[in-house]
Amino acid sequence: MPQEGVAQLVRDLPRSDDPNLVVGPEDFSDGGVYRLRDDLLVVQSVDFFPPLVDDPVAFGRIAAANSLSDVFAMGGSPTTVLNVVGFPDDKLPLSILGEILRGSAEKVQEAGAVVVGGHTVRDTEIKFGLAVTGTVEPSRLLTNREAKPGDVLLLTKPIGTGFITTAFKAGRCPDEVLEAAVDSMTQLNSIGRDAAHAAAAHAVTDITGFGLAGHANELAQASGVTVVIDVARVPELPGALSLAQAGYMTRASASNRGFAEATTRIASGVDPLRLELLFDAQTSGGLLISLPPDRADEAVALAKNAGATAAVIIGHVEEQQDASLVLRDS
Numbered sequence: 501m502p503q504e505g506v507a508q509l510v511r512d513l514p515r516s517d518d519p520n521l522v523v524g525p526e527d528f529s530d531g532g533v534y535r536l537r538d539d540l541l542v543v544q545s546v547d548f549f550p551p552l553v554d555d556p557v558a559f560g561r562i563a564a565a566n567s568l569s570d571v572f573a574m575g576g577s578p579t580t581v582l583n584v585v586g587f588p589d590d591k592l593p594l595s596i597l598g599e600i601l602r603g604s605a606e607k608v609q610e611a612g613a614v615v616v617g618g619h620t621v622r623d624t625e626i627k628f629g630l631a632v633t634g635t636v637e638p639s640r641l642l643t644n645r646e647a648k649p650g651d652v653l654l655l656t657k658p659i660g661t662g663f664i665t666t667a668f669k670a671g672r673c674p675d676e677v678l679e680a681a682v683d684s685m686t687q688l689n690s691i692g693r694d695a696a697h698a699a700a701a702h703a704v705t706d707i708t709g710f711g712l713a714g715h716a717n718e719l720a721q722a723s724g725v726t727v728v729i730d731v732a733r734v735p736e737l738p739g740a741l742s743l744a745q746a747g748y749m750t751r752a753s754a755s756n757r758g759f760a761e762a763t764t765r766i767a768s769g770v771d772p773l774r775l776e777l778l779f780d781a782q783t784s785g786g787l788l789i790s791l792p793p794d795r796a797d798e799a800v801a802l803a804k805n806a807g808a809t810a811a812v813i814i815g816h817v818e819e820q821q822d823a824s825l826v827l828r829d830s
Contacts, residue, residue, distance in 0.1 A: 509771035510602055514802060515549030517635055529643055530706055541636050545570035548584045548629025552665040552783060556596050558569035560603025561686040566784035567630035568611050571691040573706040573787055574678035575642035575697065576634035578611045583618025584802040599605035600628050611688055642696060645681045647723035647790035651817040656692035656803050657684050657786025658810045659777055660740025667748035677739035684809040685784040691806040692787030699791045699799035707785030711756040713778040715826060716788060720824035729815035730768050736777055744776050778827065786810065790817055803826060
């Protein structure tokens with residue numbers, strides 16, 4: 501859904517006064533957080549979407565990694581998941597769904613969680629994802645609310661999945677480009693979570709459907725700061741820019757840009773094509789981590805040593821200005 505539409509819906513919802521609700525829908529946090537005990541918080545999130553690739557096992561892995569990401573972004577560990585399925589069983593063999601579930605289960609197991617059930621409905625197209633429950637100690641909870649002026653910003657995956665999957669659906673994506681994107685989308689964001697914890701990060705968000713610019717804007721507004729991104733430093737997936745130049749952009753790119761531009765200042769000299777990367781809707785993107793500058797090298801090294809598909813400092817945090825997000829050419 502368009503970001504501005506979701507924002508308005510959330511603003512109009514009644515707010516809970518439950519003192520144990522630690523993080524609700526305000527500020528567009530990656531997951532909801534509820535206090536079970538003084539020393540234990542539960543983190544919950546859900547996500548699902550239609551297939552991006554033809555291979556059902558790969559789609560299951562991508563959908564699972566994407567759904568699990570919200571718990572990792574909150575600093576938590578997934579514990580249980582529920583499968584959320586829409587499937588046209590009157591048109592397609594159930595063996596396809598079995599392959600999707602198998603791919604997902606592999607990633608759930610890798611994350612240290614277990615599948616406890618789920619729900620399936622007949623739909624006109626395949627949709628799949630997970631409702632995820634995790635836990636985190638209060639001292640290890642991460643949110644998008646605490647970015648501090650002087651922090652630097654670490655991104656743990658390259659971007660451009662929207663361009664690549666759009667080109668794939670049009671039959672115009674080279675095999676090696678799609679393979680690199682799938683490898684990135686199926687990588688668990690436990691890598692970024694661990695680096696964030698080790699480097700005493702102040703704020704974290706994961707990069708998904710609203711694009712890097714949209715989620716950076718949310719982090720800035722939730723924290724009451726301005727985020728500055730050096731566009732030339734943002735890592736892109738191999739082949740993504742050439743596919744963008746060829747016009748393979750998602751419909752979400754325009755709506756993401758429309759939402760973000762009201763609170764974004766774009767400096768002169770920024771490459772227009774690279775700028776499009778920041779509005780590209782991502783699936784199972786990396787974590788954007790706001791952390792003290794003296795811990796940046798440590799965090800980058802930890803992420804790289806753990807196999808992160810990218811680990812790049814792409815900007816910094818400043819005192820709040822007239823714009824929540826500044827995009828400039830470094």
